[in-house]
Amino acid sequence: MPPFKGMYRLSPKEKREMEKQITDMLEKGLIEPSTSPYGAPILFVMKKDGAMRMCIDYRELNKITKKNRYPLPRIDDLLDSLAGAQVFSSLDLQSGYHQILLNDSDVEKTAFRSPLGHYQFRVLPFGLTNAPATFQALMNRVFGNDIGKFVLVYLDDILIYSKSKEEHEKHLTAVLDKLKEHDLRAKLSKCEFGLSSTAVQL
Numbered sequence: 001m002p003p004f005k006g007m008y009r010l011s012p013k014e015k016r017e018m019e020k021q022i023t024d025m026l027e028k029g030l031i032e033p034s035t036s037p038y039g040a041p042i043l044f045v046m047k048k049d050g051a052m053r054m055c056i057d058y059r060e061l062n063k064i065t066k067k068n069r070y071p072l073p074r075i076d077d078l079l080d081s082l083a084g085a086q087v088f089s090s091l092d093l094q095s096g097y098h099q100i101l102l103n104d105s106d107v108e109k110t111a112f113r114s115p116l117g118h119y120q121f122r123v124l125p126f127g128l129t130n131a132p133a134t135f136q137a138l139m140n141r142v143f144g145n146d147i148g149k150f151v152l153v154y155l156d157d158i159l160i161y162s163k164s165k166e167e168h169e170k171h172l173t174a175v176l177d178k179l180k181e182h183d184l185r186a187k188l189s190k191c192e193f194g195l196s197s198t199a200v201q202l
Contacts, residue, residue, distance in 0.1 A: 003060035004039035007013035007113050014044045015115060017052045022116055030098055036111035053126060056112045062129040070133035078152045078159075088198040089166040091175070092190035096156030097131055099184055100124040100138060137176035142182050143175070149176055158186075160196065168194065 010018060040061060044052045093099065101123055102110065110121040110128070124131055130139045132155060139153045150171040152159045160175050161170035172193070179186065 001031060002109075003038040003064065004037070004113070005041050005057065005060055007041045007115065008043050008057075010042075010044070010115065016050065017044065017081075018054060019116060020113060021054045022114060022119065027118075030123050031119045031121050034111040034118045036108035036118070038109050038111040038120075039113040039118065040111070041117065042112055042114050056110075056125060058110075058125075058127040058129070061109060065129050068137075068180065070137045072136055073154055074134060075154075076170040076201040078154065081148050082161055084163055085161045086196065087165055088195045089160045089168070089172050089193045090191060090195075090198065091158040091160070091179075091186045093156040093158070094185045095202055096184075097124040097126055097135055100196040101133065142178055142184070146174065146178075161198075165194070 005055060022031070031037055038061065040056050040058050045055055045056055047053050107122060111126050112119055116138050124134060135155055136153075139155070139158075140147060143151050145152055147153060150160060150167075152160055152161070158175065160168070160171050162171050
């Protein structure tokens with residue numbers, strides 16, 4: 001039987017934020033109304049800046065999901081690759097998971113229940129057990145053999161590193177071309193270019 005769970009109680013403030021976020025996701029085409037037998041409840045967590053993040057409690061679905069064991073990179077291995085680098089740029093993808101379309105057969109599994117109704121995702125949502133592995137596998141395919149030579153990728157964080165400014169321009173162009181080729185978008189306000197040092201946050 002497809003897993004579903006009763007809705008959690010939401011405060012008036014959470015209800016207002018839920019309506020805002022669901023309306024926004026509908027307008028962007030990230031979600032759509034659902035008649036799925038699946039149904040996970042929503043809840044809110046407070047972000048560091050005080051904003052409220054709406055989360056879907058997919059724990060029951062995750063229990064019965066066949067696990068994708070694709071490995072995430074080891075942070076120490078990533079740091080070892082930076083030896084000798086002098087110039088750095090960092091890119092942060094805009095809602096990275098939401099840039100991956102779901103297979104039609106998987107859409108109904110992402111359904112969630114809310115006081116506004118029943119909805120399902122058309123894109124990869126946060127909270128699914130296989131979401132990180134799926135996204136990392138995509139990024140590794142996108143950048144291929146360039147990883148470990150002049151680009152590091154950990155989920156939606158991308159670091160480009162080079163030994164000189166001239167070399168860095170070529171590397172940065174190559175990475176941006178790859179993103180464009182695969183229709184992946186970065187969030188400009190969270191990107192930094194041409195740094196002489198980096199506090200790596202992967």
